[in-house]
Amino acid sequence: xxxxxxTKPDDRAxxxxxxxxxxxxxxxxIISDSGEGAQRCGQSLGAIAARTGNGVWTVEIIPAEIQPxxxxxxxxxxxxxxxxxxxxxxxxxxxxxxxxFNEQVLLGRxxxxxxxxxxxxxxxxxxxxxxxxxxxASYAETYDLLVAxxxxxxxxxxxxxxxxxxSDPRRGKNMYALGMLCAIYQFDLxxxxxxxxxxxxxKSQKLIDTNVTLLTAGYEWALANLDLAxxxxxxPADERQVVTNGNMALALGVVASGMExxxxxxITPATSAxxxxxxxxxxxxxxxxxxxxxxxxxxxxxxxxxxxKCAVTITSGPGYSLKQEAIGLAVMAEIPLVVVNVQRGGPxxxxxxxxxxxxxxxxxxxxxxxxxxxxxxxxxIEDCFxxxxxxxxxxxxxxxxxxVLSDAxxxxxxQPYRRPEFDPAWLAPPVDQSHVPEGLEPYAWDExxxxxxxxxxxxxxxxxxLTGLAHDTAGRVAYDPDANEQGLHARSLxxxxxxxxxxxxxxxxxxxxxLLVIGWGGTRGAIEEAVDRLRADGRAVSSLHLRFLNPLPxxxxxxxxxxxxxxxxxxxxxDRLDDPIIDETNRRxxxxxxxxxxxxxxxxxxxxxxxxxxIKPGRVQRAIQRKLDRR
Amino acid sequence: MIDLTHRSAAECLLxxxxxxxxxxxxxxxxxxxxxxxxxxxxxxxxxxxxxDEGLRPEKTVFVxxxxxxxxxxxxxxxxxxxxxxxxALPVAEGIRVxxxxxxxxxxxxxxxxxSIGAAHWIHAIRYNxxxxxxxxxxxxxxxxxxxASPTSPRGTRSNTTPRGSYLEGLNPLTVTLGVQNVxxxxxxxxxxxEMLYDILQAAFHHDGLSxxxxxxxxxxxxxxxxxxxxxxxxxxxxxxxxxxxxxxSSLASLYPSHLEHDPSDIHRAxxxxxxxxxxxxxxxxxxxxxxxxxxxxRSEATHSSASVxxxxxxxxxxxxxxxxxxxD
Numbered sequence: 001x002x003x004x005x006x007t008k009p010d011d012r013a014x015x016x017x018x019x020x021x022x023x024x025x026x027x028x029x030i031i032s033d034s035g036e037g038a039q040r041c042g043q044s045l046g047a048i049a050a051r052t053g054n055g056v057w058t059v060e061i062i063p064a065e066i067q068p069x070x071x072x073x074x075x076x077x078x079x080x081x082x083x084x085x086x087x088x089x090x091x092x093x094x095x096x097x098x099x100x101f102n103e104q105v106l107l108g109r110x111x112x113x114x115x116x117x118x119x120x121x122x123x124x125x126x127x128x129x130x131x132x133x134x135x136x137a138s139y140a141e142t143y144d145l146l147v148a149x150x151x152x153x154x155x156x157x158x159x160x161x162x163x164x165x166x167s168d169p170r171r172g173k174n175m176y177a178l179g180m181l182c183a184i185y186q187f188d189l190x191x192x193x194x195x196x197x198x199x200x201x202x203k204s205q206k207l208i209d210t211n212v213t214l215l216t217a218g219y220e221w222a223l224a225n226l227d228l229a230x231x232x233x234x235x236p237a238d239e240r241q242v243v244t245n246g247n248m249a250l251a252l253g254v255v256a257s258g259m260e261x262x263x264x265x266x267i268t269p270a271t272s273a274x275x276x277x278x279x280x281x282x283x284x285x286x287x288x289x290x291x292x293x294x295x296x297x298x299x300x301x302x303x304x305x306x307x308x309k310c311a312v313t314i315t316s317g318p319g320y321s322l323k324q325e326a327i328g329l330a331v332m333a334e335i336p337l338v339v340v341n342v343q344r345g346g347p348x349x350x351x352x353x354x355x356x357x358x359x360x361x362x363x364x365x366x367x368x369x370x371x372x373x374x375x376x377x378x379x380x381i382e383d384c385f386x387x388x389x390x391x392x393x394x395x396x397x398x399x400x401x402x403x404v405l406s407d408a409x410x411x412x413x414x415q416p417y418r419r420p421e422f423d424p425a426w427l428a429p430p431v432d433q434s435h436v437p438e439g440l441e442p443y444a445w446d447e448x449x450x451x452x453x454x455x456x457x458x459x460x461x462x463x464x465x466l467t468g469l470a471h472d473t474a475g476r477v478a479y480d481p482d483a484n485e486q487g488l489h490a491r492s493l494x495x496x497x498x499x500x501x502x503x504x505x506x507x508x509x510x511x512x513x514x515l516l517v518i519g520w521g522g523t524r525g526a527i528e529e530a531v532d533r534l535r536a537d538g539r540a541v542s543s544l545h546l547r548f549l550n551p552l553p554x555x556x557x558x559x560x561x562x563x564x565x566x567x568x569x570x571x572x573x574x575d576r577l578d579d580p581i582i583d584e585t586n587r588r589x590x591x592x593x594x595x596x597x598x599x600x601x602x603x604x605x606x607x608x609x610x611x612x613x614x615i616k617p618g619r620v621q622r623a624i625q626r627k628l629d630r631r
Numbered sequence: 632m633i634d635l636t637h638r639s640a641a642e643c644l645l646x647x648x649x650x651x652x653x654x655x656x657x658x659x660x661x662x663x664x665x666x667x668x669x670x671x672x673x674x675x676x677x678x679x680x681x682x683d684e685g686l687r688p689e690k691t692v693f694v695x696x697x698x699x700x701x702x703x704x705x706x707x708x709x710x711x712x713x714x715x716x717x718x719a720l721p722v723a724e725g726i727r728v729x730x731x732x733x734x735x736x737x738x739x740x741x742x743x744x745x746s747i748g749a750a751h752w753i754h755a756i757r758y759n760x761x762x763x764x765x766x767x768x769x770x771x772x773x774x775x776x777x778x779a780s781p782t783s784p785r786g787t788r789s790n791t792t793p794r795g796s797y798l799e800g801l802n803p804l805t806v807t808l809g810v811q812n813v814x815x816x817x818x819x820x821x822x823x824x825e826m827l828y829d830i831l832q833a834a835f836h837h838d839g840l841s842x843x844x845x846x847x848x849x850x851x852x853x854x855x856x857x858x859x860x861x862x863x864x865x866x867x868x869x870x871x872x873x874x875x876x877x878x879x880s881s882l883a884s885l886y887p888s889h890l891e892h893d894p895s896d897i898h899r900a901x902x903x904x905x906x907x908x909x910x911x912x913x914x915x916x917x918x919x920x921x922x923x924x925x926x927x928x929r930s931e932a933t934h935s936s937a938s939v940x941x942x943x944x945x946x947x948x949x950x951x952x953x954x955x956x957x958x959d
Contacts (some may be wrong), residue, residue: 051952137652159691198949222893241952248950256943260934261729280946282930284938287728289928292754296721299714303725307692323717331717416952422943424936431730457710457726457733460689465659465704465711 023157025084032101037174042079050243053234055088076108086432089525125155178216246410247273253388258427261311263300270342307430314607328367336395354612381526382417436462451492467499504555509542516563530620669847671822696743700767703738717748760925769849804904815920821847851884870913
């Protein structure tokens with residue numbers, strides 16, 4: 001969808017001389033040095049837009065370092081907010097409007113090609129007359145360069161105006177900018193004030209008051225001085241909605257799933273889920289245990305699960321690697337466990353704050369030996385919430401490890417979604433303390449499904465010694481070939497049993513056509529938007545988004561048969577066929593493509609991008625177009 | 632958290648009266664340890680303790696890691712958790728936090744605890760959750776067939792140190808006594824079962840984490856390791872105090888070296904702990920007032936369908952979309 005500009009002033013927001021431009025959607029970025037609060041500003045703007053009823057998706061712009069040097073091209077920190085009249089499912093392509101606190105971070109975004117050519121920029125003007133002549137010169141030079149390149153720069157005296165109200169504008173300028181943007185987008189000032197109070201709910205009332213004052217000042221200044229007014233009408237939703245980011249949705253999902261224990265170790269970008277959970281969990285008797293390391297977090301959760309209360313451990317890539325042996329133990333001993341992996345760039349320390357879908361294969365095949373586990377991937381903010389509920393239920397029904405994959409983009413992106421209606425069936429049943437029937441064994445595997453009844457400490461008659469060693473139906477250490485095969489067989493069967501309960505996924509678009517695009521996880525919004533644009537152009541392309549990655553749901557082969565070609569779109573590495581030494585005999589495919597090729601023996605192509613940014617619909621659109629044109 | 636500890640006093644009495652088990656009730660299988668292995672003494676002491684304390688087997692969990700010591704749960708007729716190398720403590724902590732009603736014991740070895748699981752050892756001491764931790768320290772890796780362990784004396788010839796181990800052995804007692812929140816530290820030797828039992832019993836009654844280092848013989852790989860103590864009982868120093876353990880007259884006559892030590896004195900405890908010859912046996916340190924992390928983090932709120940609904944409602948109200956849609 002491209003921005004539709006209307007010259008007709010909106011009568012609802014008639015403010016005298018200001019001409020209000022009505023738009024179906026808009027992308028705005030707020031960028032600053034790290035620590036100047038542009039992220040807060042953007043998050044708040046996104047929440048205000050969402051609470052107004054707009055479709056919203058926010059993207060955090062995060063520098064790699066916690067405190068990069070001030071005024072550096074690589075140090076841009078902030079937030080992108082894409083708002084629309086209808087639902088918004090991704091961060092879009094290029095920005096239409098930018099608020100920049102200095103010209104260097106602005107250059108960073110220009111170099112990254114994140115800004116629409118000729119877009120409007122509100123630029124802090126304090127640098128023009130800076131006493132350091134090099135800074136003043138740099139500012140003037142960049143200003144001239146960008147104006148010559150066609151950008152419309154409006155210089156704004158944010159620093160000067162804030163100084164009238166606070167002694168240190170570095171703290172608080174973000175709220176002034178938020179006020180300006182609220183005026184520009186016709187948002188309700190009272191709602192904005194409420195949002196500021198909510199954002200700073202853990203701070204003092206004095207700080208909240210100061211921020212509200214700055215917000216109001218920015219709002220009034222913009223009304224009086226800026227000839228810039230947009231209105232993105234909010235289409236009334238026919239449902240009650242809430243707006244959170246993905247990590248908050250994960251934490252709320254933990255509460256809703258009935259789990260009572262979360263063991264974790266701090267790691268980016270997963271940790272904010274545990275921050276929020278730590279805040280709310282005690283209200284339902286829950287515990288967040290910050291363990292001494294990732295292994296302890298996993299084994300602590302296993303101990304809790306073993307004793308009857310299915311627990312969750314939340315981590316990101318490197319932590320996920322460290323947990324592998326513990327995950328293998330839970331698989332072997334059939335202890336239910338939910339493991340959340342908020343993926344980041346890898347391998348090794350990789351790109352801690354960046355977006356990548358690099359952990360699919362390690363989630364399915366990780367841990368030594370044959371360690372079957374369930375893997376599901378959240379594809380939206382709402383999905384982060386429900387995935388945890390589903391995961392807990394599967395973990396306890398099948399006595400399995402369930403890995404929930406999210407990613408750095410979902411973690412911090414905000415999106416409104418239907419307000420969940422709590423269902424008591426989401427909760428786990430009480431810990432079973434009944435007498436174990438005489439003669440029943442802890443691993444009395446069902447021959448068809450591989451399932452057995454879990455014994456929990458406290459149950460009379462159920463005493464057995466759980467072990468990570470190969471064991472027989474009684475749980476006794478067993479080295480004989482039959483017992484070992486029987487165990488491997490049972491644990492494998494459980495995946496098939498789960499697969500039999502799954503439904504075939506829904507195709508987005510027609511069920512037949514030239515090309516089927518398959519994706520998983522946080523790329524859903526971008527892929528479906530790209531497909532919609534191409535379908536609007538008459539191209540016969542559809543898409544399919546997988547929630548269950550292990551086991552894969554039934555019906556995929558039949559769906560793929562309806563299309564001439566199939567390709568995956570993923571944010572993980574795939575060799576490029578235009579590399580001189582890459583050909584079909586050595587090409588490494590993206591993760592999902594590799595899985596689908598091996599299972600269905602279909603020649604599935606792949607397009608992937610690993611730039612660390614959320615995949616943009618425009619990029620997917622061009623990739624699909626090239627694929628279709630090559631036919 | 633659901634409180635599973637509530638039981639009427641009458642019911643408790645009835646259980647004590649009717650269901651107190653003999654030692655056979657806690658035994659399972661035939662231990663596959665070598666003849667003369669010190670693990671057998673620990674097993675007997677634990678089984679006696681469960682009998683004497685009238686513990687219910689289904690309410691008791693023995694957690695272990697990997698190694699000779701960690702086969703322990705297989706020989707107890709209770710719930711057992713034989714997990715992965717080095718990680719017995721965090722597993723036990725998860726059990727302890729999830730289920731305050733269970734009796735939690737940990738059996739681990741010098742490699743399991745002081746090498747691959749060293750991080751968990753330090754932090755378990757600091758968490759001070761209620762559990763009894765028995766470290767079976769034979770100063771060698773036995774299950775993997777004789778490699779030097781962190782507590783092997785310098786010069787120990789092993790398969791990885793054929794010319795003798797290079798470094799002085801780690802002293803687990805001094806390290807443990809250096810950790811903030813330490814609340815119970817004792818040392819036992821497998822060849823004085825009477826004191827091993829008394830220490831284990833005191834450990835069980837301690838309201839926090841009880842750390843017992845059990846010096847034990849490995850006849851297979853370190854047959855002469857403790858001969859100097861066995862041949863000369865005066866090189867074993869028995870600790871006693873009116874507020875702590877007393878020594879029976881028969882023991883006193885067998886082991887002539889005694890030391891009155893007040894286990895509330897941490898400085899003195901650290902001095903005693905640093906002695907390897909004579910080797911101190913008894914309770915080195917005991918402070919029943921140290922707060923337990925498993926109690927501190929337990930929330931007063933109860934987990935129920937109603938409380939979950941209430942919390943979700945109040946959070947979703949906070950983040951409700953107010954304009955456009957049906958939100959209030």
